[in-house]
Amino acid sequence: MEAAREQNIFIKSGLHEAGTFIQDNFRDHTKIILTDTNVREHCLPFLLSEISSLGESGIISVEPGEENKTIDSLEIILSFLARKHAGRDSLLINLGGGMIGDLGGFAASVYKRGIPFINIPTTLLAMADASTGGKNGINLDGVKNIAGTFTLPSAVFICPVFLRTLPQREIFSGFAEVIKHALLSGGDAWNEMRSLDKLPVPDDWSRWISHSVSFKHGITQKDFHEEGIRAILNFGHTIGHSIESASLKFDRDPLTHGESIALGMIAETFLSRRLCGLPEGIASEIAGFLRHHFRHINTSVHPENIISYVRNDKKNKKGKIIFSLLKDIGNPTGPVGASEEEIVASLNYCLEDLSKITG
Numbered sequence: 001m002e003a004a005r006e007q008n009i010f011i012k013s014g015l016h017e018a019g020t021f022i023q024d025n026f027r028d029h030t031k032i033i034l035t036d037t038n039v040r041e042h043c044l045p046f047l048l049s050e051i052s053s054l055g056e057s058g059i060i061s062v063e064p065g066e067e068n069k070t071i072d073s074l075e076i077i078l079s080f081l082a083r084k085h086a087g088r089d090s091l092l093i094n095l096g097g098g099m100i101g102d103l104g105g106f107a108a109s110v111y112k113r114g115i116p117f118i119n120i121p122t123t124l125l126a127m128a129d130a131s132t133g134g135k136n137g138i139n140l141d142g143v144k145n146i147a148g149t150f151t152l153p154s155a156v157f158i159c160p161v162f163l164r165t166l167p168q169r170e171i172f173s174g175f176a177e178v179i180k181h182a183l184l185s186g187g188d189a190w191n192e193m194r195s196l197d198k199l200p201v202p203d204d205w206s207r208w209i210s211h212s213v214s215f216k217h218g219i220t221q222k223d224f225h226e227e228g229i230r231a232i233l234n235f236g237h238t239i240g241h242s243i244e245s246a247s248l249k250f251d252r253d254p255l256t257h258g259e260s261i262a263l264g265m266i267a268e269t270f271l272s273r274r275l276c277g278l279p280e281g282i283a284s285e286i287a288g289f290l291r292h293h294f295r296h297i298n299t300s301v302h303p304e305n306i307i308s309y310v311r312n313d314k315k316n317k318k319g320k321i322i323f324s325l326l327k328d329i330g331n332p333t334g335p336v337g338a339s340e341e342e343i344v345a346s347l348n349y350c351l352e353d354l355s356k357i358t359g
């Protein structure tokens with residue numbers, strides 16, 4: 001297993017370090033900022049006011065949302081870079097949520113076989129998860145992340161101030177990944193989390209973001225290319241990604257990534273109880289906690305809509321559908337193969353729960 005090189009990750013309430021880092025490492029590089037139209041309105045002015053040296057940057061903005069994490073958006077970015085004669089002496093700055101980080105990271109890693117990039121995440125999900133670890137990618141024909149690379153950004157600057165303008169539904173979306181990291185790490189993090197009765201205000205997320213980032217970093221350092229232990233981070237995602245793809249296709253107001261992962265974690269908790277001996281009491285505590293915090297979820301997708309996407313999952317080996325599950329809180333396990341019958345049962349369980357939630 002190949003270890004990742006060290007990542008520079010800064011978690012601060014301002015962007016002073018980002019300015020210094022860019023001056024120290026990329027002073028003469030042409031800067032190009034990639035963003036989406038929402039982030040351009042809500043976050044770009046703060047970035048430019050904090051880092052005056054970015055005033056001359058080129059700016060590309062793409063349409064927001066998962067449905068735009070596509071090859072068409074990738075082409076827009078690559079063409080923009082080519083028109084600006086960007087090269088290895090250019091720096092791409094991905095300012096936005098996980099969608100921008102995934103798209104921009106992919107563009108930077110393939111444009112002229114790789115130019116440097118940094119991530120400045122603006123959603124809780126991107127701060128706690130997507131902006132670190134070096135995975136990027138785009139969706140194709142409705143299948144999530146089917147093309148992408150493993151390429152680390154030169155640095156990641158996490159500034160929770162950006163969360164002040166993030167809609168509450170997107171805060172919950174990021175919370176799902178924070179919960180995932182607490183379940184995988186166990187110990188104090190889960191004990192503290194399960195006693196949370198309401199979510200922190202935007203400026204108080206740093207403690208949870210730090211926990212997520214350092215837990216994920218500890219894992220990705222050991223196994224950058226996901227040949228072993230990194231797969232534990234996929235807990236909730238085999239089913240969650242399939243629910244997300246189905247929802248993008250069938251729902252008028254599709255589920256967010258985190259909402260899909262919350263449902264995926266309920267289903268995979270069910271599988272963990274069936275297949276890995278996760279104690280019944282713990283399984284209902286996890287499912288109950290997720291159900292409580294994600295009681296706003298609403299989707300029309302059915303197990304039949306989801307199962308075809310599960311079959312297409314990148315992690316499947318020789319026709320077996322592979323999962324990363326939990327033996328206990330803080331004790332992940334895998335790879336575990338599950339039959340289609342078991343998967344359908346887990347989907348019925350999580351979607352039945354949902355009809356109880358939405359009543």
Ligand SMILES: NC(=O)c1ccc[n+]([C@@H]2O[C@H](COP(=O)([O-])OP(=O)(O)OC[C@H]3O[C@@H](n4cnc5c(N)ncnc54)[C@H](O)[C@@H]3O)[C@@H](O)[C@H]2O)c1
Nearest residue numbers: 038042064097098099122123125126130135162165166257
């Ligand atoms: N690469 C990884 O390791 C990894 C890990 C987890 C998730 N992901 C990917 O991340 C993506 C989801 O990321 P996301 O949840 O950040 O979604 P997103 O980037 O689509 O952002 C969600 C919405 O919030 C808006 N927004 C962003 N920041 C804002 C701000 N500060 N104020 C107001 N509005 C703001 C965006 O315009 C968008 O409409 C998915 O594509 C998922 O596959 C990648």
Ligand SMILES: [Zn+2]
Nearest residue numbers: 177237257261
């Ligand atoms: Zn995720």
